[in-house]
Amino acid sequence: MKLTKYEESMIAGDFGYPRQQALQQQIEVGRFFDAADFVEISQVHLMADTESLGEAGVRYLEELAGYPRLERSVCVPTITDPRGIDLCRYRALKQNEEWALLEQRAISAFESFGILMTNTCINYQIFQAPVFGAHLAFGDTGSVIYANSVCGARSNFEGGPAALAAAFTGRAPRYGYHLGKNRRATHLFTVDYAPGDLADWGALGAVIGRRTGSYWNVPALTGITSTPTSDQLKHFGAALASYGSVPLFHIDGVTPEATDIGRVLSGGLLSLPGGRITAADIKNFYSEQGRHKGKVDVVVLAAPQLSLLEMHMIATLIRGRRVHRDTDFVIATAPEVKAGCDRMGITVALDEAGVIVLEGVCFYQMYAKETARANRWKTLVSNSAKLVNIIQGYDYVPVLATTEQCVDAAVAGKI
Amino acid sequence: MTEQTTIKGHRGIGESVTGIALVAEDNFSARYDLDRVNGVFSRPAHALFGENYVGRILVLNTAKGGVATSWMLREMKSRGMAPAALLLNISNPIMAQGAAFAGLCFMDRFDGDITSFVRTGDRVAVDPEAGRVTVMR
Numbered sequence: 090m091k092l093t094k095y096e097e098s099m100i101a102g103d104f105g106y107p108r109q110q111a112l113q114q115q116i117e118v119g120r121f122f123d124a125a126d127f128v129e130i131s132q133v134h135l136m137a138d139t140e141s142l143g144e145a146g147v148r149y150l151e152e153l154a155g156y157p158r159l160e161r162s163v164c165v166p167t168i169t170d171p172r173g174i175d176l177c178r179y180r181a182l183k184q185n186e187e188w189a190l191l192e193q194r195a196i197s198a199f200e201s202f203g204i205l206m207t208n209t210c211i212n213y214q215i216f217q218a219p220v221f222g223a224h225l226a227f228g229d230t231g232s233v234i235y236a237n238s239v240c241g242a243r244s245n246f247e248g249g250p251a252a253l254a255a256a257f258t259g260r261a262p263r264y265g266y267h268l269g270k271n272r273r274a275t276h277l278f279t280v281d282y283a284p285g286d287l288a289d290w291g292a293l294g295a296v297i298g299r300r301t302g303s304y305w306n307v308p309a310l311t312g313i314t315s316t317p318t319s320d321q322l323k324h325f326g327a328a329l330a331s332y333g334s335v336p337l338f339h340i341d342g343v344t345p346e347a348t349d350i351g352r353v354l355s356g357g358l359l360s361l362p363g364g365r366i367t368a369a370d371i372k373n374f375y376s377e378q379g380r381h382k383g384k385v386d387v388v389v390l391a392a393p394q395l396s397l398l399e400m401h402m403i404a405t406l407i408r409g410r411r412v413h414r415d416t417d418f419v420i421a422t423a424p425e426v427k428a429g430c431d432r433m434g435i436t437v438a439l440d441e442a443g444v445i446v447l448e449g450v451c452f453y454q455m456y457a458k459e460t461a462r463a464n465r466w467k468t469l470v471s472n473s474a475k476l477v478n479i480i481q482g483y484d485y486v487p488v489l490a491t492t493e494q495c496v497d498a499a500v501a502g503k504i
Numbered sequence: 505m506t507e508q509t510t511i512k513g514h515r516g517i518g519e520s521v522t523g524i525a526l527v528a529e530d531n532f533s534a535r536y537d538l539d540r541v542n543g544v545f546s547r548p549a550h551a552l553f554g555e556n557y558v559g560r561i562l563v564l565n566t567a568k569g570g571v572a573t574s575w576m577l578r579e580m581k582s583r584g585m586a587p588a589a590l591l592l593n594i595s596n597p598i599m600a601q602g603a604a605f606a607g608l609c610f611m612d613r614f615d616g617d618i619t620s621f622v623r624t625g626d627r628v629a630v631d632p633e634a635g636r637v638t639v640m641r
Contacts, residue, residue, distance in 0.1 A: 117604040118597065121517055141535070141572040143579030230570045248574025248598045250605035265597065303566060304596035334568045334596050453535075454572075479570070482536045482547040 090119045090262070091126040099258065105160025107153045111254035118251065119262030127260040128224045128267050130244075132166050134212055135204065135256065136228030137249040138454040139173035139191045146249075147191055150198035161202055163256035168207040168216065169199065170229045171394065171421070171451040178447055183463035188456060204256070208449030209423035210393050213240065214319060216425075221345055224267055226255030230336070231327035231393045231475070237337040239322055241345040243267045246304070246336055265305075266336055272346065274309035274339055274353045276301050277361040281312060282368045286491040287399075290321045291328040291474030292374045296366060298333025308363065309339040309353055316343060320396055327393050328474035378477050378489040381504070384415070386466040388499040390492075391421035391452040392476035400430050404438040406496040412443035413502030417464065421447045444499075452476060458483040470498045506640050511621050513591075516611035516632025517603040523588040525626045525639075526560040528552045529619045532592065532599075534573040534580070543585045561628045562587035563618055567596040574602035581606045589630045591618050591637065611637065 092100065100116070102109045119127070139147065153161055174184060174192045196206060209215060210229040219225055219242035226247040227233045236242040245265040247255060255261045265271055278297055284290045301308045308329070317325070317340075329335045339347035347353050354361060390403065400422055412418045420439070422430070427448040430436040439446050447455075453476060461467070461484060469485045471477055472495050477487040488504060498504040528551035539546035543558040567573070580586035589609035592599065603610035611632050614621070622628055622639055629638040 114601070114604045117517055118600050120515070121595075121600045121604075122597070136571045137575065138572075141575040141579070143575070143582070145579045145582035146575050149578070228571055245597045246571055248571040248601045248605075250574050250578075251597070251601035303594060305594070331570065332568075334566070458539075479536055481549065482538070484546070 090116055090124055096127060105156055107156055107161050108257045111257040114250065114254050115258060115262055119264065122262065122264040124262035124264040126263055128263040129260050130165060130224045130226045130255055132217070132219065132223070132225050133163070133252050133256040134168055134170060134227040134229065134232050135249060135252045136170040137195065137199070137253070138171060139188065139195050140454055140456050141249065142195060144191070147195050147198070150195060154198040154201040163203050164259040165256060167204045167256040168212055169204060170208070170210050170232070171454050172208050172449050173455055175447045175450045175455070178445070181445065182460055184456060184460055202256070207423070209425070210451060211323065211396060211423055214323070214396050215423055224261070226252050226261045228252045230330035231323065233336050234326035234330045234338065235323060237266055238326060238339065238344050272307065272337060272353070273355040275306045275355055275361065276308040276363040277354065278308055278310050278363040278366050279312045280310050280366045282366055282371055283314065284321070286472065286493070287320060287324045288472040288474065288489055288491045289371065290317070290325040291472070292371045292489065293366065294325040294328030295332040295474045295478065296370050296374050298329040298331065298335055300363065301333045301335050304334045304336060306335065307337050307339065308335065309341065309347060309350060311341040311350060313340050313343060320399055323393050324473065331475040331478050375489055378474070378487065381468050381486050381488050384468060384503050385470050385498045386468045387417045387419060387464070388470045388495050389419045389452045389476060390472060390495060391419070392473045392479070394451055395420060395422045395426065397426050397429050400426060400435050402492065403444070403496065404435045406493060407442040407444065407500070408438060410442060410500045412499045416499055416502040417466070418444045418499035419447060419452065420444055421451050424448045453479045453483070461485060470495055470504055508638055508640050510636055510638045511618065512615050513611045513618070513635050513637060514613035515635045516609070517600060518607055518609035518632050520629070520631045520633070521561070521588045521609045522627065522629045523559060523561045525563055525622045525624055525628045526552065526555060526557055527563040527619055527622050527624045529565055531566050531568040532564040533568050533570065534576040535570055536568065540576060540580055540585065557587050558585050560587050561589045561591065561630060563591045563622045565619055566592055566594050567599045571598050574598045574605060577602040577608050578606035581608060591622070591630065593618055611635065
């Protein structure tokens with residue numbers, strides 16, 4: 090890779106070990122993907138829950154935290170993805186003290202780097218949304234795909250260590266979605282279906298994600314006849330990234346690079362793989378993800394965290410009813426949204442109905458397997474196609490259902 | 505007599521290793537697919553469900569899902585519960601970033617389908633610097 094004089098100084102250790110080892114990692118990744126050089130980035134979103142970090146990851150952070158402030162401080166604004174535990178509610182979920190301690194150690198290290206503990210995967214709905222063309226190092230896949238597709242920004246999936254490296258160096262290897270040539274559509278889908286509920290949008294993302302099938306493929310959609318909301322695109326993108334590892338999509342007339350769909354199609358309209366997506370495809374997906382009928386142990390709305398508007402919707406749907414005594418209803422949102430909900434009376438309404446509101450976490454990132462055992466959870470209902478996908482590996486039997494069906498299941502205790 | 509065959513791939517990450525292969529045409533995510541405490545594939549729908557991957561040359565099709573694997577590979581390695589190497593037909597950035605962070609032997613982009621070239625139980629030598637995988641059977 091071609092290095093600037095500044096980068097050569099950094100790799101020589103002139104700016105301290107944290108930056109030196111970060112750039113070394115980035116060079117190794119850059120060479121792996123044939124990056125010609127680095128691109129300066131303006132913002133970092135760091136995925137680093139303690140379930141993923143483990144003791145080894147936290148020890149790595151603490152080692153870096155031992156360096157002088159000048160050497161260990163991040164050099165671009167850096168914010169965090171959800172944590173591994175909600176320090177205010179973990180005992181209620183029968184989660185153990187050891188995890189809380191690990192979490193506190195990680196937070197101390199991050200704060201010593203000057204990282205802002207936002208603890209959210211919906212940063213684009215709460216804090217500075219990326220601007221068109223901005224180069225970023227974003228972590229959570231849902232956050233990356235939204236920034237790339239809806240905002241027109243440029244980021245690869247930057248896993249925790251890579252995002253932290255970018256925070257220390259202020260740059261990322263220039264490959265993948267930093268390059269305009271890789272942002273053209275490789276697949277074209279004609280959507281002959283009108284998604285409504287957030288779960289429908291997730292199901293659509295899942296079906297297209299499976300058919301797109303690779304990080305290096307970009308789907309474009311035609312046939313979306315109404316302008317989606319931010320929450321709908323959030324669920325669509327999160328599922329697309331989850332089922333297909335896809336970091337970018339285009340929607341004809343909706344996303345900024347596809348105001349003219351012809352501009353984003355590689356090789357012409359007829360030559361692209363993809364095909365039609367019909368209501369039958371979505372119905373089949375629901376059937377595949379919803380075989381369980383009967384008692385529901387836990388209803389979860391998360392992945393991505395809920396926006397203020399989603400929180401308000403759930404409070405409205407459950408008003409005047411209570412969660413069934415044999416079922417738990419768990420919602421995860423961002424701390425800033427929770428504060429807004431507290432102020433606007435939404436949290437009180439949810440509390441009165443028996444809903445457990447978690448902040449700064451996301452369900453699958455908070456020791457979901459061990460928490461399931463402690464709470465005797467097996468059957469799980471969610472409106473998140475992403476969560477339904479992930480949680481299968483954690484010994485749950487998940488069911489994808491619409492938002493209204495989720496609330497009804499929580500109240501009835503069954504589906 | 506042992507027969508050796510070699511396949512070329514893109515220059516990889518990490519040190520050379522030799523080990524016994526565990527192969528499937530399925531895809532891979534440490535978060536989605538593994539019981540990392542016990543070192544087995546835990547996702548019922550995965551082709552390697554129930555198989556122990558620790559110390560194996562793990563050969564799969566492509567990376568899937570989220571970003572957590574990039575932390576997890578180092579954590580798994582620190583407890584001696586990681587595969588010896590990971591070979592994919594095509595990687596996403598997360599696997600490469602995780603391998604670089606963990607110092608795990610990792611390669612992709614071979615001259616053919618790596619999940620067909622290597623069979624479960626084969627003895628395999630991986631040289632990521634040279635971009636070369638040798639199967640001994």
